[in-house]
Every structure is written in C-alpha cells, then in structure tokens.
Amino acid sequence: MKGDQSTSRAMNRRLVLNLLRRNGPRSRAEIVVATGLSPATVTFVVGDLIEETVLLEGLASTGSTGRRPIPVEINYAGRLVVGLQYRVGEVRAVLTDLSTKALATLSVPVGDVSPEAYVEASALAAEDLLRHAKRERRSIIGIGVATPGTIDIAGGICRVSHRFGWRDVALAAMLAERVHAPVWIDDDTNAFALAQQLFGLGRQHRTVGALAVGVGISCAVVVDGVVHHGAIGGAGKLGHCTHDPNGPKCECGRRGCLQAFYSEPAIVDRWRGRRPRTVTRFDMLQAADAGDEHAVSVLREAGENIGRHLAVFCNIVDPEIVVVGGEAVTFGDHFLDPMRAALAQHTLSPPPPVMPDWQGDSWERGAAALATQKLFDFEAASGHIRA
Ligand SMILES: [Zn+2]
Incomplete structure (x- = not known):
C-alpha cells in the first residue's frame, strides 16, 4: 500500500531528527545505514532541514586517512521556544533553544487565578524574554504551557484544574490569539516527564516514569518516547x-x-508543630541533617507512603527509571531512601532506580519541550495558531 506522501515525509524527518538527537552528528551515509532510508531520501530530508535552519553541516575533518564525510547535526541554537509554567500566584518563564537549554528566565506575578490574568502574564513574559535575549519574535517556533490539571491536549483546553478552579478553559486558543504564535499546553507533570525523556535523565530510556511531589503529587509515564495521556487526559x-x-x-x-x-506543604505542616508559620522545607532539611528525629520520621513516613503508591504504578507500568521532581526533592535521601525501600518491598520485579532531578528549571523547560516536541514528533497534536 502506498503511504500518504506528506505523512511519509513527516516520518522520515522525524527518523532523521531523532537519530541525530539521540546519537549526535552523523554523515549522510551513516544516516542511510542507521535509518534504512534510501540515499536520495536522506539527501532530500537533510537538505530541507538545513534550509529551515533546523540542521547544520559540521566541519569536514581531514585526517591521515584523507577527507572524511561532512557530518550534519541539529542546529539547537537556530530556533527558539518559550516555556511557561503556571503556578499559584506566578508564571515562570524560560526562553530556550531546541535542546531546551535556557537562554533567559524570569517570573511574572499573577494577581488572581482567572485564565485572563494568566494569559496576560504569559504574554508579558514572552515579550520580556525576547527583549532580555535580544532575539526576534520570528525565531520562536512556538510556546508551551505546563499547568496542573486535566488537559485536552488536542483541543488545547484545560478541562479541570482544581488548583485554579478552572473548567473547560480554551487556554491555548486564548494565549495564541494574544501572542500570535502556536501554543501547546499539557499537564505540568507530563511536561516535566517530556523534558526528562527528550533531554534529561530519561534520555537513554524508552519507558520513563516521572514523579512530582510539590504543591500536589502526580506521576507521568513516557512509553516509547510518547507521554501517555489516557482517554481524557486524566492519566497520572x-x-x-x-x-x-x-x-x-x-x-x-x-x-x-x-x-x-x-x-510538600503538607509534609512541612506535619513537622512545623509549634514552630513559626514561616519555617520552610529548607529549615526542615537542615533539622533532618542535624538529626532532628521528628523531621527524619515525618520525611521517612512521607517517603514510605508515597513509595507504596508508586509501587502500584511500577507494577503496572514497569518503567526503566523513575525521575523525581518538585519541591520535595529538596529533602534528598531523607525522603527518597524510604521511598526506594518501599518500592523494593512492594514491587514484584526489581524496582527501577529512583533519581532526583536537581535542575530547578525542568518544569519551564518541560513546558518549552512541548513545543520542541512538535519538531521531533510530527504526529503530535497540532498547535493553535491565531496569526
Ligand atoms: Zn484529591
């Protein structure tokens, strides 16, 4: 059966891009061998991508064996993406290149929890980022938004967000209309998992679990490079x-x-007791490090109980690795070791390694990766454009 041409073109582009993303620079001949595509197809696809400034040609090295073929590589700095993470009271924003390397970051306060206030803060953030980085608007390939909730990613709609009290908010269309760029949205933990899979600790794995312990607790799973969303975006x-x-x-x-x-707030609350309202997770960590038995036991209890629920997830999904993010990562092994022990006790198969993500900006970068992913996965839902 003859495949649809535009679809096979998209698939060939994705094959080449993902080969170069995973393995670094390769010559056209090496791409032919690795992908099984014909030499003519590789020449065509690579030529297109160079013209779009997504790929660039490296330097031909001349060694004792004579001229070596010119490798091509992803031009990570060529195009830009804006990533936004919606938090209570603020929008955290990052401007990244295609490797999700942060070029500029900032935070914009949000006065209330209305979608309009978040859209306005998002637009301000995007303009400020471009100004800081001295880059033009046309270098942006898209904007990704990570927000806690149940998200219809194809429609760009936040179905439910308990944190903000939203129901059926057409967030992607609202923001796209305001900023005149394609917008993709997803649940924040899904965006975090995507960042791990594309460029983080999950890069070398096919099945990656992500656990977030912050204002809420959530998990996400990447299977064969694709974030699993479920029937109505309610997974995880x-x-x-x-x-x-x-x-x-x-x-x-x-x-x-x-x-x-x-x-994380509930954990700190448990330890706070008669201490001042102002104590934070950092005070709690310091206490645990100093041997405060109450702090250690609260963190152990939290780690064990989250680990027990995480074991159910692992028994069903069987991830190769679980990456942990969110504010509670601050507690380090006081929190993670009991979680690992609970996993070892409650999973049927040997438990996956549990690795904390220490990069504080993975969430915004994950949001940016929603747009980057559009480049690497051409079958993903299309963005919302209002030019
Ligand atoms: Zn609940």
Whole structure:
C-alpha cells in the first residue's frame, strides 16, 4: 500500500531528527545505514532541514586517512521556544533553544487565578524574554504551557484544574490569539516527564516514569518516547489515589487523597508543630541533617507512603527509571531512601532506580519541550495558531 506522501515525509524527518538527537552528528551515509532510508531520501530530508535552519553541516575533518564525510547535526541554537509554567500566584518563564537549554528566565506575578490574568502574564513574559535575549519574535517556533490539571491536549483546553478552579478553559486558543504564535499546553507533570525523556535523565530510556511531589503529587509515564495521556487526559493523578478515606480534605474536594497527606506543604505542616508559620522545607532539611528525629520520621513516613503508591504504578507500568521532581526533592535521601525501600518491598520485579532531578528549571523547560516536541514528533497534536 502506498503511504500518504506528506505523512511519509513527516516520518522520515522525524527518523532523521531523532537519530541525530539521540546519537549526535552523523554523515549522510551513516544516516542511510542507521535509518534504512534510501540515499536520495536522506539527501532530500537533510537538505530541507538545513534550509529551515533546523540542521547544520559540521566541519569536514581531514585526517591521515584523507577527507572524511561532512557530518550534519541539529542546529539547537537556530530556533527558539518559550516555556511557561503556571503556578499559584506566578508564571515562570524560560526562553530556550531546541535542546531546551535556557537562554533567559524570569517570573511574572499573577494577581488572581482567572485564565485572563494568566494569559496576560504569559504574554508579558514572552515579550520580556525576547527583549532580555535580544532575539526576534520570528525565531520562536512556538510556546508551551505546563499547568496542573486535566488537559485536552488536542483541543488545547484545560478541562479541570482544581488548583485554579478552572473548567473547560480554551487556554491555548486564548494565549495564541494574544501572542500570535502556536501554543501547546499539557499537564505540568507530563511536561516535566517530556523534558526528562527528550533531554534529561530519561534520555537513554524508552519507558520513563516521572514523579512530582510539590504543591500536589502526580506521576507521568513516557512509553516509547510518547507521554501517555489516557482517554481524557486524566492519566497520572497519583496524588488523588485514596490513602485514607477518613483523612484530610484534598483540593479536589474529596477526602484522604495521598497529596492531602504528603504534598510538600503538607509534609512541612506535619513537622512545623509549634514552630513559626514561616519555617520552610529548607529549615526542615537542615533539622533532618542535624538529626532532628521528628523531621527524619515525618520525611521517612512521607517517603514510605508515597513509595507504596508508586509501587502500584511500577507494577503496572514497569518503567526503566523513575525521575523525581518538585519541591520535595529538596529533602534528598531523607525522603527518597524510604521511598526506594518501599518500592523494593512492594514491587514484584526489581524496582527501577529512583533519581532526583536537581535542575530547578525542568518544569519551564518541560513546558518549552512541548513545543520542541512538535519538531521531533510530527504526529503530535497540532498547535493553535491565531496569526
Ligand atoms: Zn484529591
């Protein structure tokens, strides 16, 4: 059966781009061998991508064996992406190149939780980033937004966000209209997982689990390079698994969800006791390091219980690695070692390594990766453009 030409062209581009992304510079002849594409097709695809400034030709090295073929590589600095992470009270923003390397970062305060306020803060952030980096608007290939919630990625709609009180907000279209650029949105933990898979700790793996422990608890899974979203974008809501039905009220309105017990603010609250309201996770870490038994036991309990729920995820998904992000990563091994022990106890197969992500900006970079991914995965949902 003869395939649709535009589809096979897109697939060939993706094959070449992902080969170069994973393995670094390669000559056209090496690309032919590695991809199984014909020499003519490789010449055509590579030529197109060079013209679009997505690929560039390296330097031909001349060694004792004579002239070597000219390698081509991804021109990571050639095009730019804006990544935005929506948090309570602020939008964190980053301007990246195609490797999600941050070129400029900033934070814009948001006065209220209305979608309009977030869209306005996003537009300001994008303009400021371009000004800081002294780059032109036309170098932007798109904007990615990471926001907590259940997201319809194809429609660019936030179906539900308990954190912001949103329901059926057409966020991508609203922002695209304001900034005149394609916009992609996804759940924040999905964006974090995508960053890990594309350029982070999950780069060499096919099945990657991501666990986020911050204001909420969530997980995400990348299978064969694709983030799993589920039927309605509701996958990965680990934090809303019931831990104890008689427990405290959760932001989702139900009782006893895992995150109502062990989100980062809940963990610090447990330890705070009669200490001043102002103590933070950093004070708690310092106490745990100094041997404060209460701090150590609260972190152990949190790690163990999250680990027990994470074991269910691992038993079902069997990831090669679990990358942990979010504010609770600050607690380090006081928190992660009990989680690893719980995993070892409750997974049927040997548990995957649990690796903290120490890059503080993975979330915004993950958001940027939503747009970058459009380049590497041409079958992804299309962005929303209002020019
Ligand atoms: Zn809940």
